[in-house]
Amino acid sequence: MKPPVFDYHDPATVEEALDLLAVHGDDGKVLAGGQSLVPLLNFRLAHPEHLIDVNNIGELSGIKRDGGRLRIGALTRQSMLERSALVADNWPLLTEALSFVAHAQIRNRGTVGGSVAHADPAAELPVAFLASDADFIVKSKRGERRISAVDFFVTHLTTTMEPDELMVAIDVPAPPEGAGYAFTEFARRHGDFALGGAAVLLAAEGRTCTSAAVGLLAAAPTPLRAAGAEEALVGSELSQDGAEAAAKRAVEQIDPTGDIHGSSEYRKGLIEVMVRRAIEKAAGRLDGDGLGFSRNGGGGR
Numbered sequence: 364m365k366p367p368v369f370d371y372h373d374p375a376t377v378e379e380a381l382d383l384l385a386v387h388g389d390d391g392k393v394l395a396g397g398q399s400l401v402p403l404l405n406f407r408l409a410h411p412e413h414l415i416d417v418n419n420i421g422e423l424s425g426i427k428r429d430g431g432r433l434r435i436g437a438l439t440r441q442s443m444l445e446r447s448a449l450v451a452d453n454w455p456l457l458t459e460a461l462s463f464v465a466h467a468q469i470r471n472r473g474t475v476g477g478s479v480a481h482a483d484p485a486a487e488l489p490v491a492f493l494a495s496d497a498d499f500i501v502k503s504k505r506g507e508r509r510i511s512a513v514d515f516f517v518t519h520l521t522t523t524m525e526p527d528e529l530m531v532a533i534d535v536p537a538p539p540e541g542a543g544y545a546f547t548e549f550a551r552r553h554g555d556f557a558l559g560g561a562a563v564l565l566a567a568e569g570r571t572c573t574s575a576a577v578g579l580l581a582a583a584p585t586p587l588r589a590a591g592a593e594e595a596l597v598g599s600e601l602s603q604d605g606a607e608a609a610a611k612r613a614v615e616q617i618d619p620t621g622d623i624h625g626s627s628e629y630r631k632g633l634i635e636v637m638v639r640r641a642i643e644k645a646a647g648r649l650d651g652d653g654l655g656f657s658r659n660g661g662g663g664r
């Protein structure tokens with residue numbers, strides 16, 4: 364359980380980190396909270412020759428409202444985001460997603476940018492950002508890029524970031540006015556990676572759904588938007604039957620990988636239930652009377 368030998372670098376500014384990545388990016392790794400990278404090193408599943416530790420770069424950390432949008436520094440600890448009143452009041456889907464992430468000790472070290480850059484399809488924050496139409500801001504000596512969440516994830520643990528790029532921030536638009544939100548998942552034990560889950564943001568006028576974002580957790584090699592479910596919801600009346608139909612549409616497009624924790628069919632059924640519950644819960648949280656749905660979902664079927 365010892366990591367392979369590496370050269371350790373400790374930049375104090377983003378510029379210094381970008382200089383190091385320009386030289387060592389191809390055979391180096393950024394070290395943020397270390398909660399995913401250090402186990403990979405210790406199991407010898409990763410063997411970078413250089414580790415570029417960004418923990419001393421203060422400018423990479425922090426949460427602020429920028430116009431109507433939320434800007435989260437990539438090095439912001441997951442626990443800081445979880446405890447932010449600004450986020451809980453205005454981007455509550457993120458707060459709810461964080462309540463499922465690992466354990467307090469891991470969230471105290473684990474960073475928001477690290478979770479996104481690691482790109483585990485069973486990680487909650489990437490799915491919540493995808494459902495929120497977030498952008499990821501990355502920098503290199505070649506300049507800055509803004510990559511939308513939908514274009515960011517390529518496959519398991521792989522993103523469109525280049526080896527010389529550093530994620531500096533996550534930029535999240537405000538949810539639609541009066542939106543309802545919900546994050547649901549099922550894991551064998553609380554804090555374990557989920558076997559399936561869903562992130563939902565809904566807006567409505569009267570009973571009619573005017574916008575819907577449905578993100579799927581652990582459904583594919585990347586976090587996924589359930590386009591079929593979104594199409595089924597937008598323009599139709601929010602109802603129990605509508606939630607069931609949309610959840611069915613959500614799993615038509617997926618073929619989750621089975622493993623010792625559950626077969627592909629089991630996971631598909633589980634994700635369908637998680638999507639339906641998330642839609643019901645989000646509808647119950649819409650501004651107004653909740654359209655007859657409960658704020659905690661439509662009953663534990």
Ligand SMILES: Cc1cc2nc3c(=O)[nH]c(=O)nc-3n(C[C@H](O)[C@H](O)[C@H](O)COP(=O)(O)OP(=O)(O)OC[C@H]3O[C@@H](n4cnc5c(N)ncnc54)[C@H](O)[C@@H]3O)c2cc1C
Binds near residue numbers: 394464476
């Ligand atoms: C026991 C355990 C249980 C866990 N359970 C969950 C869970 O239920 N849900 C969940 O979502 N996560 C879970 N995690 C993972 C945890 O959330 C990690 O903190 C997170 O995935 C990675 O964040 P980090 O800051 O620790 O990144 P690190 O481990 O430091 O880095 C991870 C990867 O991202 C890259 N990286 C990090 N920051 C940047 C950056 N700014 N720019 C470019 N690349 C970067 C690194 O090079 C590395 O490849 C668990 C971890 C453990 C140990």
